Amino acid sequence: MRDHIQKDQEFQLPVSRFFIAASLFVALMLDWLPWQGIWLVFRPDFVALVLLYWCTHKPYHVGISIAWAVGILADVADASLFGQHALAYSVLAFSGIVLHRRVLMFNLHQQTLQIFPLLLLAYAIYAAVHWQLRGNIAWEYFIGSVVSALLWGPLTILLQALRRPRDASDQL
Amino acid sequence: MEHNQPLRFFNRGPSPAVRLVFFALLSLLLLFVDVRYRYLESIRSGLSVLVYPLQRLVTAPSNLWHEVDAFFVSHNSLIRDNAELRHQHTLDVAQLLQLEVLKTENQHLRNLLMVQRRADYPIQLAEIMYVERDIFNRKILLDKGTQANVLAGQIVMDDSGIVGQVTRVYPWMSEVTLITDKDHAVPVQVLRNGLRSVVFGSGDTGELALRYMPISSDIQNGDVLVTSGIDGTYPPGLPVAKVIHVERDPAYPFARILCAPIAGVDKRRQLLILSALVKLPERPEVAVETATDKPKSGRRGSR
Numbered sequence: 001m002r003d004h005i006q007k008d009q010e011f012q013l014p015v016s017r018f019f020i021a022a023s024l025f026v027a028l029m030l031d032w033l034p035w036q037g038i039w040l041v042f043r044p045d046f047v048a049l050v051l052l053y054w055c056t057h058k059p060y061h062v063g064i065s066i067a068w069a070v071g072i073l074a075d076v077a078d079a080s081l082f083g084q085h086a087l088a089y090s091v092l093a094f095s096g097i098v099l100h101r102r103v104l105m106f107n108l109h110q111q112t113l114q115i116f117p118l119l120l121l122a123y124a125i126y127a128a129v130h131w132q133l134r135g136n137i138a139w140e141y142f143i144g145s146v147v148s149a150l151l152w153g154p155l156t157i158l159l160q161a162l163r164r165p166r167d168a169s170d171q172l
Numbered sequence: 173m174e175h176n177q178p179l180r181f182f183n184r185g186p187s188p189a190v191r192l193v194f195f196a197l198l199s200l201l202l203l204f205v206d207v208r209y210r211y212l213e214s215i216r217s218g219l220s221v222l223v224y225p226l227q228r229l230v231t232a233p234s235n236l237w238h239e240v241d242a243f244f245v246s247h248n249s250l251i252r253d254n255a256e257l258r259h260q261h262t263l264d265v266a267q268l269l270q271l272e273v274l275k276t277e278n279q280h281l282r283n284l285l286m287v288q289r290r291a292d293y294p295i296q297l298a299e300i301m302y303v304e305r306d307i308f309n310r311k312i313l314l315d316k317g318t319q320a321n322v323l324a325g326q327i328v329m330d331d332s333g334i335v336g337q338v339t340r341v342y343p344w345m346s347e348v349t350l351i352t353d354k355d356h357a358v359p360v361q362v363l364r365n366g367l368r369s370v371v372f373g374s375g376d377t378g379e380l381a382l383r384y385m386p387i388s389s390d391i392q393n394g395d396v397l398v399t400s401g402i403d404g405t406y407p408p409g410l411p412v413a414k415v416i417h418v419e420r421d422p423a424y425p426f427a428r429i430l431c432a433p434i435a436g437v438d439k440r441r442q443l444l445i446l447s448a449l450v451k452l453p454e455r456p457e458v459a460v461e462t463a464t465d466k467p468k469s470g471r472r473g474s475r
Contacts, residue, residue, distance in 0.1 A: 032230045034302040064191040068199070076219040077227065079311060079340065079347055082212050083202035090199060094192040130308050133207055136354050136375055138308055 015058060015163055023050050023159065024070060032077055041140050044148040047074060048092055048122055049155050052115060055096030056103045067093035084129050092122040108153045116149040213340070220342045231302050238441075293407060294447040296320065298328075300440070301345055310353035310373065312336070314443065317344045325405060327446040333411035333435035334358065334399065335443055348443075351412065351433060352377055360412050361400035365390055368400055371413055371431060380413050382429035387420045391429060407446065411435075 027046040035043045054062035071086030095118045123145040131137045298314040326338045328348050340347040354375035395415040401408025413431035420427045
């Protein structure tokens with residue numbers, strides 16, 4: 001699908017596909033931790049955050065197709081309806097790709113405010129699908145989007161830091 | 173939007189919008205198929221085989237913590253527990269003897285009355301692998317699946333009462349919908365006077381609702397609800413819930429009755445799966461008057 005990938009901007013850090021896959025994998029694992037009770041309410045959606053990170057920083061590496069596939073995996077693990085996470089993550093990836101230049105213009109604090117509506121949109125889609133099909137809605141679910149948005153800064157710093165030393169060893 | 177588009181020197185395939193529409197439609201199609209038909213269960217269980225080892229891996233630390241915790245239980249408390257359990261055991265044995273006598277007597281009486289005999293249910297012990305992380309669903313995953321002959325529709329309980337029902341079975345695990353799930357209904361009977369009703373989950377932990385009960389119905393605080401066994405899914409006589417709040421407002425046609433589940437729906441790690449499904453004879457075609465007692469036989473057909 002993405003058959004010819006160039007380094008689009010030379011001042012951006014290069015990245016290996018392996019690293020992208022590993023980060024998504026770790027995010028899925030974090031989402032699958034046994035969250036319970038009050039922690040479940042505050043659970044950030046790590047997968048959505050990492051997807052959004054890659055969609056804004058490397059829009060030609062990670063696209064809607066990957067977001068969709070990850071969403072299907074999340075659906076299986078969460079026993080939610082097939083396509084529920086997939087739909088939310090596809091829309092999230094799309095909005096991230098469309099707005100990536102705009103988001104990257106800002107510093108980290110402002111970025112948090114910029115990506116919060118995107119996360120909220122993804123959460124709203126997930127909740128709306130559930131509401132349409134099952135007829136109930138849990139408002140505390142949206143607390144997760146706030147927590148996720150707050151984690152955007154730390155996550156960006158972490159991923160940037162991990163990407164920097166890797167390029168020397170991975171790129172041969 | 174014009175300046176947001178990258179200059180198209182290279183062919184990068186379809187634009188994001190086209191891809192979004194494609195994948196959104198695909199998701200909606202999957203959603204529709206998943207809700208309406210049950211074709212996707214095999215794909216789901218196939219993918220779950222892939223996901224299962226990872227889930228085990230992720231839950232390993234917390235399991236390890238529980239094990240370490242259990243290992244360092246102090247000597248004293250072990251001795252105390254042991255004494256307590258011995259005490260309980262002697263009491264239970266005495267009661268069990270009485271039960272045996274009562275059981276044979278009951279069987280005998282039932283034979284005399286020509287009533288269908290009650291079955292004994294084989295029981296399987298299963299451990300909670302983990303609790304659903306989806307805040308909308310009240311579901312848990314147990315570590316027994318089709319490999320251990322678990323079937324969808326079987327009842328899950330703990331030592332004090334009903335916890336839920338197996339709704340989906342994978343090769344090595346099974347998904348249990350708790351009685352507190354919004355979609356779940358259990359046909360019950362008030363232990364005190366035999367009043368029949370249906371108790372619904374409210375989506376909240378620790379709360380069930382008894383709906384569609386007239387204001388005049390004889391229900392008090394502290395009434396114990398047991399399964400009536402009328403639906404053919406739940407065996408009769410298992411404790412389900414206790415009434416904690418009754419509100420009779422003449423402005424509404426029905427009383428507002430809240431109950432608390434008797435079983436530790438959210439507390440246990442080990443649960444019991446009742447392995448036998450009760451087989452009732454086929455229901456006759458015209459049976460309109462029992463419509464209230466049979467809301468959903470196990471919520472399988474009703475989704």
